[in-house]
Amino acid sequence: MADGEKSSFTTKPLSLHRDTDYKWGGDGGEQWTDAVDQSDGITVTDDGSISHGAVLPTSDAAQEDTITIDGTDYKRYVFTTDGTLTVTDRVTADVLVVGGGGGGAGGGGGAGGVVLKRGVTLDGRDYPVTVGAGGVGSTHPYESGNGANGDDSYFDANGADELRGRGGGGGGGENGSAAGKDGGSGGGTGINTGVGGGAATQPGTNPDADIDAGTSGGYAYNTSRPNSTAGGGGAGENAGVDSAGKADPGHGGDGIDFTSTFGTDVGENGWFGGGAAGGGINDQTDVHTNYLADGGRGGGAEGSNNISSRPAQAVANTGGGGAHGTQNYEPGDGADGIVIVRVPA
Helix, strand or coil, X not given: CCCCCCCCCCCCCEEECCCCCCEEEECCXXXXXXXXXXXXXXXXXXXXXXXXXXXXXXXXXXXXXXXXXXXXXXXEEEECCCEEEECCCCEXXXXXXXXXXXXXXXXXXCCCCEEEEEEEEEXXXXXXXXXXXXXXXXXXXXXXXXXXXXXXXXXXXXXXXXXXXXXXXXXXXXXXXCCCCXXXXXXXXXXXXXXXXXXXXXXXXXXXXXXXXXCCCCCECCCCCXXXXXXXXXXXXXXXXXXXXXXXXXXXXXXXXXXXXXXXXXXXXXXXXXXXXXXEECCCXXXXXXXXXXXXXXXXXXXXXXXXXXXXXXXXXXXCCCCCCCCCCCCCCXXXXXEEEEEEC
C-alpha cells in the first residue's frame, strides 16, 4: 500500500489480540490503535470502528463458575463469606441476597429474608458483599430463652445499588420467652403461650426488587401436655401452627425456588429461605412417631422426636431457620445467608 493511500475492510469482523498494534486508513489519514491489553475478542467492523466484549467482573471471595440456563451461558459468583465484586466494564446482573436464618429454641427459627433483583446495571467499581451469619440457637433447655436472630446480608451496602436481606427471627422458648421473634421471616412460637409467631420484616425493605420476601412465624396454642411448638416462617410460605392439645408440631414454611435463575447446585437444590419445623413436647412416657414435622424447602431444619433423636440442622448457606430444641437436645443454629450474582458470559 502506498503512503497516504486509504485502506478499507471488506471482510467480516476481524479478531484482534492482546499486545498487538493495528493500523488502518480513514478519512483523516492513517490511524493507530493502542496496544490491545484489555481482552481478546476485540473486533474491527467494516467501517473501521473498534468494539470489544465486556471484561467480566472478578472477585476476591466468591466461587466463580459458568452455568447454562435455557441454552444461555452465564458467569455466576457465589459468595458464602464477605468479599468484593470488582466490575471493570459495565454489565447487567441478576442479584440474589439471603439473610442468615434465625436460631431455634422451643419453636423453629424463621428464614432469612430473600431478595432478588433482575437487570441491575453495574458500573466500573467495587461492590462490597456482606453475608449474614445464622442466629445462634437458645441454650439448653430451650425454655431458657429465644433463639437469636440471624444477621443481615448486603450487596453494595450503603451504595447506590444496595440490596438488604434481613436476618430471620429466632424461635420462641416457653412461657415468658415463648413468642417467636420478628425477622426477615418470623420465628415460630414456643409452648404454653397462645400467641402468634414473629412478624416478617423483609417485605418492603427493597422497594425496587423483583422479590423481597418473608412471612410470619407460626402460632402455638396454650394447652396442657401433650402440646407442641410452631414452625418458623419461610420466604415463600407461612409456617404451620401447632395442633391444640396434641403433639403435632407446625411445619416450617417453604422458601423460594431459584433453579431457573441460578441452577440446582446452590442452596437446597436451588431453593433458599426455608423456615424450621416446630417440635412435639410430650411426657417421656408418651412418645409417638407423629411428633415430627418437615422443615421448609430451602434449608429449614426438620423436626425431631422429642426424646430419641437430635433435630436436623439447617442446610448451609440457605438462610434456613435453626432447629427447635427437645428435652434431650439443644436447639440448632440458623444457616448462614448467601449472595449470588449472575451476568451474561
